[in-house]
Amino acid sequence: MESNVAPSTTTKMNFKNSRSHLSDKIVPIILFLCAALSVLTTIGIVVTLLSETINFFKSVPFMDFLFGTKWSPLIEPKAFGILPLLSGTLLVTVIACIVAIPIGLASAIYLSEYAPKRVRKIVKPILEVLAGVPTIVYGYFALTFVTPLLKSIFPSMGVFNALSAGIVVGIMIIPMVSSLSEDAMSAVPKSLRHGAYALGATRFEVALKIVVPAAFSGIVSSAVLAFSRAIGETMIVAVAAGATPNLTLNPLESIQTMTAYIVQVSLGDTPHGSVEYGTIFAVGMTLFVITFLLNILAQYVARRFREEY
Amino acid sequence: MSTATQAANQTLIHIEQLNLYYGTYHALKNVNLTIPEKAVTAFIGPSGCGKSTLLRTLNRMNDMIDGTRIEGLVSMGGTDIYSSDVDVETLRKKVGMVFQQPNPFPKSIYDNIAYGPRLHGIKSKSQLDEIVEQSLKQAVLWDEVKDYLKRSAFSLSGGQQQRLCIARALAVNPDVLLMDEATSALDPISTLKIEELVQELKNKYTIVMVTHNMQQAARTSDQTVFFLNGEMVEFDQTETLFSNPSDKRTEDYITGRFG
Amino acid sequence: MSMFEDANRKQISNRRKKDLYLHLLFIAATSIGIIALMALLINIVLDGIGRLNLDLFTNYPSRVAERAGMKSAIVGSIYMVLIMAPISFVLGVGAAIYLEEYAKKNAITRFIQLNISTLAGVPSIVYGILGLTIFVRGLSLDRSLLSGALTMTLLVLPVIIVSAQEAIRAVPRARRDASFALGATKWQTVYGSVLPSSISGILTGVILALSRAIGETAPLVMIGALTFVAFLPSSIMDQFTVMPIQIFNWISRPQVSFHDLAASGIIVMMVMLVLMNISAVILRNKYSKQI
Numbered sequence: 001m002e003s004n005v006a007p008s009t010t011t012k013m014n015f016k017n018s019r020s021h022l023s024d025k026i027v028p029i030i031l032f033l034c035a036a037l038s039v040l041t042t043i044g045i046v047v048t049l050l051s052e053t054i055n056f057f058k059s060v061p062f063m064d065f066l067f068g069t070k071w072s073p074l075i076e077p078k079a080f081g082i083l084p085l086l087s088g089t090l091l092v093t094v095i096a097c098i099v100a101i102p103i104g105l106a107s108a109i110y111l112s113e114y115a116p117k118r119v120r121k122i123v124k125p126i127l128e129v130l131a132g133v134p135t136i137v138y139g140y141f142a143l144t145f146v147t148p149l150l151k152s153i154f155p156s157m158g159v160f161n162a163l164s165a166g167i168v169v170g171i172m173i174i175p176m177v178s179s180l181s182e183d184a185m186s187a188v189p190k191s192l193r194h195g196a197y198a199l200g201a202t203r204f205e206v207a208l209k210i211v212v213p214a215a216f217s218g219i220v221s222s223a224v225l226a227f228s229r230a231i232g233e234t235m236i237v238a239v240a241a242g243a244t245p246n247l248t249l250n251p252l253e254s255i256q257t258m259t260a261y262i263v264q265v266s267l268g269d270t271p272h273g274s275v276e277y278g279t280i281f282a283v284g285m286t287l288f289v290i291t292f293l294l295n296i297l298a299q300y301v302a303r304r305f306r307e308e309y
Numbered sequence: 310m311s312t313a314t315q316a317a318n319q320t321l322i323h324i325e326q327l328n329l330y331y332g333t334y335h336a337l338k339n340v341n342l343t344i345p346e347k348a349v350t351a352f353i354g355p356s357g358c359g360k361s362t363l364l365r366t367l368n369r370m371n372d373m374i375d376g377t378r379i380e381g382l383v384s385m386g387g388t389d390i391y392s393s394d395v396d397v398e399t400l401r402k403k404v405g406m407v408f409q410q411p412n413p414f415p416k417s418i419y420d421n422i423a424y425g426p427r428l429h430g431i432k433s434k435s436q437l438d439e440i441v442e443q444s445l446k447q448a449v450l451w452d453e454v455k456d457y458l459k460r461s462a463f464s465l466s467g468g469q470q471q472r473l474c475i476a477r478a479l480a481v482n483p484d485v486l487l488m489d490e491a492t493s494a495l496d497p498i499s500t501l502k503i504e505e506l507v508q509e510l511k512n513k514y515t516i517v518m519v520t521h522n523m524q525q526a527a528r529t530s531d532q533t534v535f536f537l538n539g540e541m542v543e544f545d546q547t548e549t550l551f552s553n554p555s556d557k558r559t560e561d562y563i564t565g566r567f568g
Numbered sequence: 569m570s571m572f573e574d575a576n577r578k579q580i581s582n583r584r585k586k587d588l589y590l591h592l593l594f595i596a597a598t599s600i601g602i603i604a605l606m607a608l609l610i611n612i613v614l615d616g617i618g619r620l621n622l623d624l625f626t627n628y629p630s631r632v633a634e635r636a637g638m639k640s641a642i643v644g645s646i647y648m649v650l651i652m653a654p655i656s657f658v659l660g661v662g663a664a665i666y667l668e669e670y671a672k673k674n675a676i677t678r679f680i681q682l683n684i685s686t687l688a689g690v691p692s693i694v695y696g697i698l699g700l701t702i703f704v705r706g707l708s709l710d711r712s713l714l715s716g717a718l719t720m721t722l723l724v725l726p727v728i729i730v731s732a733q734e735a736i737r738a739v740p741r742a743r744r745d746a747s748f749a750l751g752a753t754k755w756q757t758v759y760g761s762v763l764p765s766s767i768s769g770i771l772t773g774v775i776l777a778l779s780r781a782i783g784e785t786a787p788l789v790m791i792g793a794l795t796f797v798a799f800l801p802s803s804i805m806d807q808f809t810v811m812p813i814q815i816f817n818w819i820s821r822p823q824v825s826f827h828d829l830a831a832s833g834i835i836v837m838m839v840m841l842v843l844m845n846i847s848a849v850i851l852r853n854k855y856s857k858q859i
Contacts, residue, residue, distance in 0.1 A: 012387050012388075013385055013386025013387065014388050015388060015390065015396050015397075015399040015400040015403065016396060016399065017396035017398075023755045024753045024755050028666070028670045028754075030662065031662045031663070031665050031666035031670055032666050032670070033662075034659050034660075034662030034663040034666060035662070035663040035667055035671070035680050036680070037659060037663065037725070038663065038680060038683050038684045038725065038726065038729070039679070039683050041687060041725070042683055044698055044702055045690065045694060045695075045697075045698050048697060048698055048701040049694075049697065102597065103601065106593065106594045106597030106598065107594070107597055107598040107601060110591075110594035110595060110597065110598045111598070114591055114594055114595075123598060123602070126605060132780070132783075132841065133605075133608070133783075133838075134785070134812055134838075134841070135783070135784075135785065135786075136785045136812045136815050136819070136834075137612070137783070137815075137834050137837075137838070138608070139816070139819060140612065140815070140819055140827075140830055140831065140834060141607075141612070143819060144611065144615065144827055144831075145607065145608070145611045171601070174600075174601045174604075175601070178601070202586070202587040203591070204586060204590040204591070205583070205587075207590075208590075225689065228689060229689075232690075232692070232693065232694075233691075234692065234785070234786035235785045235786055235812075235816065238786075238816075239816070239819050239820070259691065259693050259786070262693055262696075262697070262790070263693070263789050266696075266700075266790050266792065272705070280697060284694055287691060287693070287694065288690065288691075288694050291689060291691055292686065292689075292690070295689040298689075299682075299686075368749060370748065370749065373748065398751045398753055399751065400751075401748065401749055401750065401751040402750070402751035405750070406745075406749035408742060408745060408746065408749075410742055412740070412742035412743060412745065412746040413746075414743065414746065414747075414760070414764060414765070415765050416764060424747070424750060424760060425750040428751060428756050428760070474746070477746075477750070478749070478750070481750055481751060
């Protein structure tokens with residue numbers, strides 16, 4: 001057996017530190033600060049919005065803001081009810097989702113279950129391009145192409161209307177729905193599909209009865225994210241939906257969304273510190289809270305999905 | 310357990326009552342071992358027997374795996390390498406390592422070799438040129454690449470890449486060279502070249518190699534250690550271990566009854 | 569007697585038919601996205617090709633559509649991206665390295681990660697409000713090029729961080745081990761081995777994020793990028809305009825001649841985006857060869 005004394009060696013080695021590793025002490029701190037900047041950004045957003053919003057509610061009662069049916073902060077008699085902006089936003093968003101969710105989902109099913117590899121390789125980049133087109137370009141498309149096209153069907157329709165903007169916002173978010181849903185579907189294990197095929201199921205039966213239900217929460221999550229994205233979309237509605245806060249559900253009328261209102265005010269010459277200036281923040285806060293909650297919801301739904309396998 | 314009949318060489322590495330745990334998994338059990346300097350020591354045994362784990366304790370690469378706990382003594386050149394005043398970077402400079410898969414950096418051949426010396430503060434171009442040339446010559450790669458030093462290391466074949474990795478390890482002038490199944494990803498001709506290289510290098514370096522290939526251990530090593538389930542079963546001169554094993558389990562393994 | 573005799577042939581052929589119809593429906597749905605893209609591109613090219621001449625690049629904005637150009641907007645967009653590129657690269661890659669290489673798997677790290685993915689979903693106009701409050705007013709940078717670039721940096725950072733994290737995560741463990749085994753410290757390993765192994769993937773993400781910034785309009789409307797700039801910014805504290813703002817201004821005018829001008833502007837902007845995307849794809853291909 002071995003002795004308890006370390007045996008003698010001719011070569012003596014020591015491993016004392018010959019240099020100081022200052023970089024390994026400072027660098028992690030600097031890198032941490034880079035990562036922490038994202039938290040600071042969030043805090044910045046919340047504090048910015050909150051402080052001015054609180055100021056705003058010193059002049060406008062909270063209940064009037066939330067339940068008022070008239071929005072006219074720039075023209076006398078002034079009114080600060082956000083419902084017309086909310087209904088305008090909702091109208092555009094719902095139209096967008098009616099366009100995007102079925103088309104996006106059907107594209108996802110096609111790409112994930114039906115399309116040959118060669119077709120996927122062409123179609124997926126095209127959808128990516130669709131996602132990369134700047135929103136101002138979509139705005140131009142809505143105003144100069146989709147609106148005239150719709151006007152030939154609905155002659156009474158105005159130049160600015162919710163329908164055209166909604167359809168184009170929908171086109172914009174198709175890639176989002178399709179790529180996120182497809183991700184969810186391709187995460188469904190092959191064995192599930194093979195099990196169904198082995199029982200003699202056809203492709204649509206596998207797609208609709210096996211894959212879609214298994215990927216359901218991923219699909220729902222993508223739809224929620226798309227909804228949130230549509231709510232926050234700005235330039236398409238600023239260009240094509242109009243600037244008339246209008247409590248209506250008629251898609252042929254001109255409306256104004258929350259985002260388009262913020263753009264309208266910042267294009268004008270509103271004095272800093274006035275109540276009108278405060279409306280940017282109150283509306284911005286409303287927008288932020290809604291999209292934030294939807295994003296959290298989408299993440300929650302998606303996480304439940306992951307636990308299934 | 311039989312103690313190796315020591316060759317003329319002095320002990321360089323001394324391992325005593327070594328236990329290693331990954332979380333609750335007991336990966337090395339009461340290992341006692343001495344490794345002589347300027348010789349080739351081979352660790353053999355079936356997958357999961359702890360041979361690679363033991364190799365990685367010698368340059369403390371296990372430190373980077375969360376939940377690793379180690380008990381016992383590992384001393385090298387008379388110093389306990391797990392004592393608190395040991396600088397891991399300095400230890401690794403003196404204990405080079407070559408991995409299972411060739412893993413060159415996405416840099417030129419020259420910059421791959423110069424990577425280590427630069428880490429340790431060598432900046433002079435002429436000095437680096439000298440080191441690059443010497444290291445590549447030691448790894449018997451110089452003649453093949455001397456005109457292409459600026460080319461990407463990925464332009465080399467697998468066997469050349471592995472010799473490049475050996476040259477890279479030699480460039481920081483280590484005392485010990487650890488080889489973790491360094492030929493397992495290579496073709497037979499490249500393997501042979503590296504085995505010949507090991508014979509050259511053992512005149513200058515203490516070499517510890519892990520191999521799953523018993524013929525390789527028999528061909529290239531001076532001492533062989535057989536591990537099973539985290540235990541050191543037998544340690545002897547290579548010839549003795551393969552021709553006349555003293556433990557039944559060693560005999561079963563080398564005659565191919567398991568593993 | 570065939571062994572398939574008992575199969576209900578009618579039921580099976582019905583299901584086959586249904587499969588075919590749905591297949592066609594799915595193809596039709598997928599085509600809608602592609603057709604929309606084609607319609608958009610053709611519409612813009614037809615409208616804009618007529619005004620796509622040298623004046624567009626050399627003239628400043630004008631009240632007369634025939635004389636108007638977007639010189640100041642093109643230069644403004646380029647300057648903005650040039651300021652953004654180094655800042656967003658350092659901050660984004662720094663954060664990604666921290667999260668992938670240094671951060672412990674604890675609650676703080678999870679919180680930062682969750683925060684980054686949430687920020688990616690904040691509407692861009694909200695970043696405009698933030699930039700307006702913090703940079704334009706808070707730090708008194710006014711409606712300057714710097715304010716615009718910093719606001720857009722915050723907007724694209726989450727995208728850059730996430731893509732850089734993916735690139736860093738894809739670096740094989742063996743690359744790190746090789747460096748550590750030579751006696752490198754953590755930072756030496758990150759700087760000498762991990763970054764060179766992931767740099768083209770990281771740059772791909774940065775370029776794509778910057779191309780997104782080129783097309784963004786809303787935040788810059790908020791911080792007050794001007795629409796009628798008849799000069800080129802000579803310092804980062806000068807006022808400025810960018811292509812999408814100029815295009816927005818032209819679209820907002822009632823005259824068709826300005827709409828056509830907007831379409832020409834869109835063509836210029838889209839060509840720039842396509843060039844950036846092509847360079848990103850080239851880098852990505854290089855990257856996949858390296859790993």
